[in-house]
Amino acid sequence: MGMTASYDMAAPRDDVTSIAVIHQALDLGMTLIDTADAYGPYTNERLVGEALSGGRRERAVLATKVGLVMGVSGPSYGPGASASPGAGRNGRPEHVRESIEGSLQRLRTDHVDLYQLHRVDPEVPIEETWGAMAETVAAGKALRIGLSEVSVEEIKRAQAVHPVTSVQSELSLWTRDALPEVLPYCKERGIAFLPFSPLGRGFLAGRFTSFDDLPQDDFRRQLPRFQQDALRANLAIVGRVREVADRVGATPAQIALAWVLAQGRDVVPIPGTKTPKYLLDNAGAADVVLSAADIADLDALPQPEGTRY
Numbered sequence: 001m002g003m004t005a006s007y008d009m010a011a012p013r014d015d016v017t018s019i020a021v022i023h024q025a026l027d028l029g030m031t032l033i034d035t036a037d038a039y040g041p042y043t044n045e046r047l048v049g050e051a052l053s054g055g056r057r058e059r060a061v062l063a064t065k066v067g068l069v070m071g072v073s074g075p076s077y078g079p080g081a082s083a084s085p086g087a088g089r090n091g092r093p094e095h096v097r098e099s100i101e102g103s104l105q106r107l108r109t110d111h112v113d114l115y116q117l118h119r120v121d122p123e124v125p126i127e128e129t130w131g132a133m134a135e136t137v138a139a140g141k142a143l144r145i146g147l148s149e150v151s152v153e154e155i156k157r158a159q160a161v162h163p164v165t166s167v168q169s170e171l172s173l174w175t176r177d178a179l180p181e182v183l184p185y186c187k188e189r190g191i192a193f194l195p196f197s198p199l200g201r202g203f204l205a206g207r208f209t210s211f212d213d214l215p216q217d218d219f220r221r222q223l224p225r226f227q228q229d230a231l232r233a234n235l236a237i238v239g240r241v242r243e244v245a246d247r248v249g250a251t252p253a254q255i256a257l258a259w260v261l262a263q264g265r266d267v268v269p270i271p272g273t274k275t276p277k278y279l280l281d282n283a284g285a286a287d288v289v290l291s292a293a294d295i296a297d298l299d300a301l302p303q304p305e306g307t308r309y
């Protein structure tokens with residue numbers, strides 16, 4: 001997402017480096033490449049399509065999303081919130097049917113491995129949206145379908161129509177909403193859980209010490225946890241992550257990812273980066289072994305100041 005949207009929008013886009021990062025990720029053995037038609041919109045899928053052209057498509061588990069539309073108003077990212085005034089939801093079946101065609105064209109492929117509903121549209125019964133997503137499977141345009149930011153109730157309603165392969169939701173050291181209900185339900189049912197923003201949008205990696213560190217036009221400038229006072233209070237969390245990192249001999253980003261990975265074998269985090277050295281750093285998280293004491297320390301981190309959206 002961050003390669004073409006959301007973060008650091010004032011900086012010139014560096015597609016050459018971004019494509020090199022995607023190639024490097026595949027070479028390091030990372031397989032899940034996650035995008036969405038809403039990122040940009042469309043620019044991110046085009047970039048991923050270019051990166052996977054020329055023989056790399058089969059090495060990736062290619063995942064994209066539908067259901068968030070940029071440039072319209074309405075309930076957007078947050079649960080019923082309008083935190084991002086530029087994004088609205090569209091879960092109408094005809095929108096799904098049209099959108100898959102555009103995604104396949106931009107991604108330069110005849111099928112995606114995972115097609116995800118970015119957000120449930122409160123104005124369309126989930127059964128209708130999910131039925132249209134199931135049609136993409138029947139047509140061979142998507143191998144499997146998944147949900148994003150949903151409740152257990154919504155997963156159950158979708159499952160009654162067609163199997164749910166994955167649920168993508170925010171999960172990290174400072175966002176644990178999925179732990180009590182959604183993640184246990186997914187584990188019980190063999191549904192993969194894909195944590196997004198596992199690095200707390202970079203904050204848990206120790207990237208920011210002040211609101212002024214955030215680039216101009218950066219989406220994080222709108223988020224409650226990144227406002228000056230909240231951000232200052234939240235530095236206590238990063239300090240504690242750093243202590244564990246020093247003890248283990250890892251970086252804070254690796255600790256944040258290792259904690260997410262420790263939540264279960266069916267938990268597949270999606271860290272985002274457009275920076276080669278961060279990608280290597282993040283790949284190293286797979287080799288970090290956290291002791292029970294490390295995990296207990298991380299479990300006991302203070303609650304963040306500020307809501308997610």
Ligand SMILES: NC(=O)c1ccc[n+]([C@@H]2O[C@H](COP(=O)([O-])OP(=O)(O)OC[C@H]3O[C@@H](n4cnc5c(N)ncnc54)[C@H](OP(=O)(O)O)[C@@H]3O)[C@@H](O)[C@H]2O)c1
Pocket residue numbers: 001002003007034035118148149168169195196197198199200201202203205206207253254270271272273274275277278279281282
């Ligand atoms: N389903 C949804 O609604 C939803 C919502 C948000 C995100 N997502 C998905 O989740 C992916 C990741 O989420 P995200 O990008 O929001 O958050 P994230 O992975 O928590 O953090 C990304 C930020 O951390 C920085 N970073 C990455 N690795 C680092 C490291 N080792 N050290 C220091 N900084 C590091 C990145 O910098 P640079 O970019 O400058 O390298 C970027 O600013 C997205 O690409 C998207 O596919 C899905």
